[in-house]
Amino acid sequence: MSVRAINFCAASDLDFAAIAREVFRIESEAVAGLAEQINGDFSAAVTAILRSVGRTIVCGMGKSGIIGKKISATLASTGTPSFFMHPSEAYHGDLGMVDGNDIFIAISHSGETEELLRLLPFLRDNGNTTIALTGNTRSTLARQVEHHLWVPVAQEACPLQLAPTASTTATLAMGDALAVALMRARDFQAHHFARFHPGGSLGRRMLALVRDEMCSDNLPFIQPDALAAEVVATMSSGRLGMAIVSQDRAVVLGVITDGDLRRALESNQQRFFASCARDMMTPDPIVIGPDSRMSAAVELMAQHHITSLIVVDDTGIRGVVQK
Structure with missing residues (x-):
């Protein structure tokens, strides 16, 4: 044996x-x-x-x-x-x-x-x-x-x-x-790490430009006077966990995230569905340009403890980039 x-x-x-x-x-x-x-x-x-x-x-x-x-x-x-x-x-x-x-x-x-x-x-x-x-x-x-x-x-x-x-x-x-x-x-920093790992998903993502990674189709725009039910529907259909508050789809007035929605519901359950987008939005959100590197976008989101950035340039709102 x-x-x-x-x-x-x-x-x-x-x-x-x-x-x-x-x-x-x-x-x-x-x-x-x-x-x-x-x-x-x-x-x-x-x-x-x-x-x-x-x-x-x-x-x-x-x-x-x-x-x-x-x-x-x-x-x-x-x-x-x-x-x-x-x-x-x-x-x-x-x-x-x-x-x-x-x-x-x-x-x-x-x-x-x-x-x-x-x-x-x-x-x-x-x-x-x-x-x-x-x-x-x-x-x-x-x-x-x-x-x-x-x-x-x-x-x-x-x-x-x-x-x-x-x-x-x-x-x-x-x-x-x-x-x-x-x-x-x-x-x-993370962007230095990414430079040495261009073959990995992190390297490709962080060396890319924001325009390469942003979502630009069917953006979840909402008017500032839209009621809560429309806000919820827009966020659900947009699948980005957020809504962009804008009067003309060119200038960002504010952003509504899942967290904003929950806080609005918790603070005013009785009149939640009577409230409108401007009541629950975060005004003047952090934005970034499409030609910025993704490494800069990731660092900006980490710095402000957020998971999304609205992408804007001289022509208006271009998209949304997320972690």
């Missing part, structure tokens, strides 16, 4: 949900414990990356390398030029891609990964600033780099304490902390 078959037979007595909960507990404690380890080295590492005119190169072997690839990808997509380098490939020629201005981040839980240690003489001679993420403050790697970020874990989630589990999760979290600190320092 194969090992797989033996294990499968024994598995009938296991509580898989309990195992999953135990893994989550161990790994969440590992990540939470990192907060106590953040010190001046973390701030110095962030400052070094900010001041660098080069790239941030992330390097690691095995599972650490896989985590390093994700950290590098996160840095690159959030404003810090970065790429991953495999240490064995680096030792066999890829070091030619390393410029003296580059920051070098080495990842090794033990801090004794031979493939990384043998790169250090070149990096020192090349003038690179070095950062290490390890779980051992006394390791060779921790002692030989300029900035050491300690990523300790009390135990792995693996019952044999062999497979990297909690340690890789904690390392990934430390990488995310670096990326987010750098984002905050660079004032990295």
Whole structure:
């Protein structure tokens, strides 16, 4: 009988949900414990990356390398030029891609990964600033780099304490902390993110112009003296969750949203259907031009805590754009 078959037979007595909960507990404690380890080295590492005119190169072997690839990808997509380098490939020629201005981040839980240690003489001679993420403050790697970020874990989630589990999760979290600190320092915004993600729906939407995303057909116009029943019917038929109050469909007098409608009903239930559009509208709503970028529209809506903008230009009301 194969090992797989033996294990499968024994598995009938296991509580898989309990195992999953135990893994989550161990790994969440590992990540939470990192907060106590953040010190001046973390701030110095962030400052070094900010001041660098080069790239941030992330390097690691095995599972650490896989985590390093994700950290590098996160840095690159959030404003810090970065790429991953495999240490064995680096030792066999890829070091030619390393410029003296580059920051070098080495990842090794033990801090004794031979493939990384043998790169250090070149990096020192090349003038690179070095950062290490390890779980051992006394390791060779921790002692030989300029900035050491300690990523300790009390135990792995693996019952044999062999497979990297909690340690890789904690390392990934430390990488995310670096990326987010750098984002905050660079004032990295959603429209910057979109520029690096043109293939995704967010990138396409935020790099587009308002005219490309706005709704311009069958706009829900309502006269200012229209009664509540007509307002409700117009909003329902318009399917935008709003009505545009305008006398001539050229000048915006106000806007009525679902929220405005509910507030009007709550404040005057008895005479709600006798009220008119001008009684419940929000006058002088926020508007935007059709040639503005969608990134500007999204930021404007977030700033004013709204979900729609009326699009206007010199010719009048052109449409409605929404989140």
